[in-house]
Amino acid sequence: MSYKMATRCIYGEKKQSSLDKTGAISFPIYQTATFEHPAVGQSTGFDYSRLQNPTRENVEKIVASLEGGIDALAFSSGMAAITTLMELFHPGDHIVTDLDLYGGAIRLFDHISEKNGLTFSHIPFHEENVEDYINEHTKAIYLETPTNPMMNVIDIRAVSEIAKRHGLLLIVDNTFLTPYFQRPLELGADIVVHSGTKFLGGHNDTLAGFLVTGSEEISEKFRFLIKTVGSGLAPFDSWLITRGIKTLPLRMEKAQENAQAIVEFLLSQKKVSKVYYPGIKGSAGYETCRKQASGFGSMVTFEVESRELALHILKETKLIPFAESLGGTETLITYPTTQTHADVPEEIRIRNGVTDRVLRLSAGIEDKEDLIEDLKQALESFEG
Ligand SMILES: *Cc1c(COP(=O)(O)O)cnc(C)c1O
Numbered sequence: 164m165s166y167k168m169a170t171r172c173i174y175g176e177k178k179q180s181s182l183d184k185t186g187a188i189s190f191p192i193y194q195t196a197t198f199e200h201p202a203v204g205q206s207t208g209f210d211y212s213r214l215q216n217p218t219r220e221n222v223e224k225i226v227a228s229l230e231g232g233i234d235a236l237a238f239s240s241g242m243a244a245i246t247t248l249m250e251l252f253h254p255g256d257h258i259v260t261d262l263d264l265y266g267g268a269i270r271l272f273d274h275i276s277e278k279n280g281l282t283f284s285h286i287p288f289h290e291e292n293v294e295d296y297i298n299e300h301t302k303a304i305y306l307e308t309p310t311n312p313m314m315n316v317i318d319i320r321a322v323s324e325i326a327k328r329h330g331l332l333l334i335v336d337n338t339f340l341t342p343y344f345q346r347p348l349e350l351g352a353d354i355v356v357h358s359g360t361k362f363l364g365g366h367n368d369t370l371a372g373f374l375v376t377g378s379e380e381i382s383e384k385f386r387f388l389i390k391t392v393g394s395g396l397a398p399f400d401s402w403l404i405t406r407g408i409k410t411l412p413l414r415m416e417k418a419q420e421n422a423q424a425i426v427e428f429l430l431s432q433k434k435v436s437k438v439y440y441p442g443i444k445g446s447a448g449y450e451t452c453r454k455q456a457s458g459f460g461s462m463v464t465f466e467v468e469s470r471e472l473a474l475h476i477l478k479e480t481k482l483i484p485f486a487e488s489l490g491g492t493e494t495l496i497t498y499p500t501t502q503t504h505a506d507v508p509e510e511i512r513i514r515n516g517v518t519d520r521v522l523r524l525s526a527g528i529e530d531k532e533d534l535i536e537d538l539k540q541a542l543e544s545f546e547g
Pocket of ligand 1: 360
């Protein structure tokens with residue numbers, strides 16, 4: 164019988180005896196670049212840390228287990244993972260992506276991948292039929308759900324059926340909900356992407372990224388790429404992510420509870436014109452999110468009545484830092500227009516609803532009354 168999610172966050176698929184070596188309960192940091200060979204043609208299983216390192220392998224096994232994949236690879240950042248992923252494709256290949264994506268992914272696709280001969284169609288998946296944009300060169304569909312920052316929910320199973328019909332890879336960035344709430348491989352995705360910097364690490368203290376797959380063939384290609392391009396996660400950072408994942412269930416639940424309290428507060432404020440959160444009953448993404456995930460997460464996007472008020476909130480919150488990133492113990496607030504989505508062409512940004520009145524908040528695990536009090540004083544001190 165396999166372990167349940169919270170146990171796998173600590174032990175992975177199967178608890179290994181700690182008594183094999185020293186009895187250490189915490190998996191050791193193998194801070195070594197290279198490994199001794201017993202003889203020519205023999206290996207301990209480790210040769211050189213660019214290829215694999217025991218501490219990295221440990222976190223990879225845990226993430227593979229959580230996502231229900233056969234393999235997970237740990238990279239030095241989410242962008243290192245996505246950059247390596249793009250090496251699966253060849254000049255001339257076409258990828259259909261959602262219009263609302265992490266800004267860094269759009270920057271990579273439009274500036275680096277296009278230069279290397281790939282082409283992209285960025286379309287709003289929640290409004291348009293993905294199938295209309297598939298052509299003879301299309302090789303993959305790439306999406307996030309809920310999307311960043313507009314919190315649109317995409318039906319993973321529905322898109323996976325389109326992908327299968329056309330023989331395309333479905334790639335899902337699962338950073339926002341994590342395997343604790345949503346497992347795209349079970350819904351038909353071929354590859355899951357993570358910024359491990361966010362909820363998996365969970366403490367705003369290190370960068371990491373993951374690619375997870377349920378396919379032997381893709382896993383082999385990824386293993387070749389990670390050893391060749393050298394973008395794997397360092398031993399110490401692997402250990403930090405391992406430690407972060409141990410408390411993933413507790414943090415996800417608490418952050419979600421805080422987010423829901425913040426959403427309720429924001430909905431009651433006259434100066435707040437819109438709140439985007441898939442857990443709002445009756446909102447566009449509510450039913451789909453409920454169907455494919457076991458939670459709504461802790462990301463909240465909201466629009467206030469003026470740009471001046473948005474800037475005032477960023478300046479006046481005393482507890483909540485104005486900072487990029489998300490998914491950590493600290494609640495953070497950011498301004499997508501000039502921060503995370505600054506490199507997204509203005510036309511696309513506005514079309515997505517990312518106006519200069521939009522703020523994005525990542526709920527952390529502080530006391531929710533303190534968070535609401537902070538937002539309240541920032542809103543109330545505005546005279547506009
Ligand atoms: C942050 C983020 C990334 C990029 O990850 P880094 O670890 O910052 O390189 C990719 N996708 C999403 C959804 C993100 O939030």
